Amino acid sequence: SQKIEQNSEALNIQEGKTATLTCNYTNYSPAYLQWYRQDPGRGPVFLLLIRENEKEKRKERLKVTFDTTLKQSLFHITASQPADSATYLCALPNQGGKLIFGQGTELSVKP
Amino acid sequence: GAVVSQHPSWVICKSGTSVKIECRSLDFQATTMFWYRQFPKQSLMLMATSNEGSKATYEQGVEKDKFLINHASLTLSTLTVTSAHPEDSSFYICSARGEMGYGYTFGSGTRLTVV
Numbered sequence: 069s070q071k072i073e074q075n076s077e078a079l080n081i082q083e084g085k086t087a088t089l090t091c092n093y094t095n096y097s098p099a100y101l102q103w104y105r106q107d108p109g110r111g112p113v114f115l116l117l118i119r120e121n122e123k124e125k126r127k128e129r130l131k132v133t134f135d136t137t138l139k140q141s142l143f144h145i146t147a148s149q150p151a152d153s154a155t156y157l158c159a160l161p162n163q164g165g166k167l168i169f170g171q172g173t174e175l176s177v178k179p
Numbered sequence: 180g181a182v183v184s185q186h187p188s189w190v191i192c193k194s195g196t197s198v199k200i201e202c203r204s205l206d207f208q209a210t211t212m213f214w215y216r217q218f219p220k221q222s223l224m225l226m227a228t229s230n231e232g233s234k235a236t237y238e239q240g241v242e243k244d245k246f247l248i249n250h251a252s253l254t255l256s257t258l259t260v261t262s263a264h265p266e267d268s269s270f271y272i273c274s275a276r277g278e279m280g281y282g283y284t285f286g287s288g289t290r291l292t293v294v
Binding site: 072102104109110111112113114115117157159166167168169170171172 | 183185213220221222223225228270272274282283284285286287288290
C-alpha cells in the first residue's frame with residue numbers, strides 16, 4: 069500500500085530564510101499531491117495542489133515541486149515569518165481515490 | 180470559500196456513554212464527507228466516508244457499530260461514538276471534498292476525552 073514519508077523531526081529556521089519540507093511516497097505515483105497547514109488543536113487548511121504533469125506550482129511565498137521519478141514533493145516557504153510556524157502535511161489519493169496523509173513536519177520560525 | 184463547521188470543539192464524557200459530533204457544510208452541498216481521527220504527533224487516519232442518503236463506508240479496522248455515521252442531508256454528517264472508552268480519546272476531524280483543483284475543506288476538529 070502507499071506510504072507517505074515526511075521528516076518527523078521538527079525544522080527550526082531563522083526568520084527571513086527559506087524553509088524546505090520534503091514528502092516522499094513509496095508506491096505508485098498519484099495523479100496529484102496536496103499540501104496542508106495544521107495549527108495545534110485545529111483542522112488542516114488546504115494550501116496547494118500540484119498535478120502529476122506539473123513540475124512546479126507557486127502561490128505567494130509558497131512553492132511546491134513534484135518529481136514523479138524521485139517520488140518526491142518539496143514544499144518551500146520563502147522569506148519565512150514566525151506566523152508560518154505550524155505543522156505541514158503532505159497528502160495524496162490512494163488507489164481507491166481517498167486522501168491519505170503523511171505525519172507532517174513541524175516548522176518553527178524564530179524571529 | 181467553502182466552510183465546514185464542526186461541533187463541539189471539545190467534549191469530555193464518561194466511559195460507556197455516547198457522544199455525537201456534527202459536521203456541517205455552510206455554503207455548499209457536500210454529498211460526500213470524510214471522518215478522520217488523529218492521535219498526538221501522528222497523521223490523520225481516515226475512518227470512514229459518509230455518503231448522503233446511503234450507508235457510510237468504513238476503512239479496514241474501524242468498527243462501524245462503534246462509530247455510527249449518519250449523513251441525512253446534503254449539509255450535515257454526524258459521527259456518534261457509542262459506548263466510548265478511554266482509548267477512543269482522540270482528535271476527530273471531518274472534511275468535505277472541494278471543487279476540482281482544490282483540496283479538501285476540513286472542520287476545526289473535536290477533541291474527545293473519555294474519562
